[in-house]
Amino acid sequence: MVDKKEKQEITDVEIRNSQHEDAAMKTLALFFAEELFPLFHIPGKVKRIAPTEIIHLELKKLYQDFNFEMEDDSWIHFEFQSTNEGVKGLKRFRTYEAFASYQHGVAVTTYVLFSGKIKNPITEYTEGINIYRICPIILQNTNADELLNNLESKMKNNVVLSKDEMVSLAMCSLMNGECSQKERFHRSFAILQTIQESSTFDKSKIEAVIYAMAEKFLSEIDLEEIKEDLKMWKIGKILMNEGKEEGERQTTQKIVWNMKDDFSVEQIAMATNLTMSEVSEILNDTSKSVQ
Template identity: 40%
Template sequence: MAYGTGGCVKKRTKKVNKGQTEKKAPGKNSIHHEDLALKTAAQYFGEELMPLLGIKGVAGYIAPTETVMLEARQMYQDFNYVMTDVAWIHLEFESDAVTKEDLERFREYEAAVSRANHVEVITYVICSAKIRHPRSVLRTGINLYRVKTVQLKGKNADRLFRRLKEKAEQGEKLTKADLVPLLLTPLMSGSLRIEERIIKSLRIIQKAGEVLTELELNKMQAVLYTLADKFLTETELGRVKEMIAMTKLGEMLVGDGIRKGIEKGIVETCRELGVSFEDTTEKIKQRFCISETDAREIVKKYWL
């Protein structure tokens, strides 16, 4: 299966049920980590991920996730697959309760995509919240709209780790299909703490050897790291960082941090020396060989 460009990652306002208080680990930002992680998993490991989620059929290739209507309003789905039977499978990742507004949005997506591409569309909502019966039906007038829900909390990480251990002990080589479910372990149920599940999953993936390409290995590590950043405290995340530091992903994270430090240093130094905004922008542009627009964005970020 050939993989192409995946869904557009968007920021959403976190939904909090009435009477509840949203809990966040210390120092966390508002990035929708689960969307980002699961979209990456869907993009690179679709063949293995779909059976795990109970989705039947064979995906031919990834479908566009941006639908432009006549009123020029862009609608972004989380992920779409074009199936070999011509229908499309539409995935939406929800870390909170599925609301009436969510179902109205999903129905609008389906209608627009179906009309624009002349295909049938089936929506699966992948739920990671601890909700026993997520909402899946929308009644409006004489119409009944339905989505299929997949509850990740209904899957057990302990059983997955036990099965992989038994297979390894029997001398069987793990396949990519065996490894992809590890990406969902932080969202599953189980006796192990989320930190332990992530570290254990990273160790298993790291030992996979030639079963995975370098790109697939990096993407798997990135998915787990993103979920770690979502769920873990700073101390717990530090232990994950220690483990991942010597990997290719770790080198990329360090490199990105070094560049950001250099950018900030240049801008702050120029500001303190009285260098103008325009001249500072030109320095950043030349230093990193980037466009003037990108340079301006960097300078704006640190120009206090």
């Protein structure tokens, strides 16, 4: 059984995860300003993060994803698209632009980050005498499967990842590729669990960015599974740290047995840095069951 101290630590992890969700979107906004503007060759320099809540005349609140005030006092507006809404989506973005421009007296340009699964999105439409267009951001020339395979291989060979590779990892949901969005986020977080903090990038920031992207692109059910993965990894880390302090194989066995009812052999192996065969051996050896 998990003792009182371990239960408290697990509760603390869950509280931190909730707080992490609120901070993740703020971190993603800062990440955009610092890393993605130059990556996507967006002209100008960000002066500050601008308001994203607009109240129109019927007193309805319209929530935009991100707004940035540029040095020339114009705004750049970011939106995420996980499904191809077509003209309907463009009309929504046009409404956001119109109200933001009217209320704040600014020129607004909208950039839309499309999920890698969206092929050939509609980026403009004509209505009356007006033509409305957005600036699409699609990483179709980069393959998420190849990126994840490459980074996983480097992790197995203890190769240190560069800052550019970490930025690419954070953006893999926008890339082309066959693996599902849920698999991309699962593998991305798994890679993060195996790397150490670096002087060239902030691991916690990358984690927050990937989590924020998951909130944008995953269904509620898939997002809950990712949350369980994160909880499992953090719990496993807490338990393994205790095991290292005690330095006994019996502690490792206890950890595995404490996790067996809630997690699969594969998940336990990932959380404890054991192989799947080692986990199976412990679980199959009933003589070493920890009371």
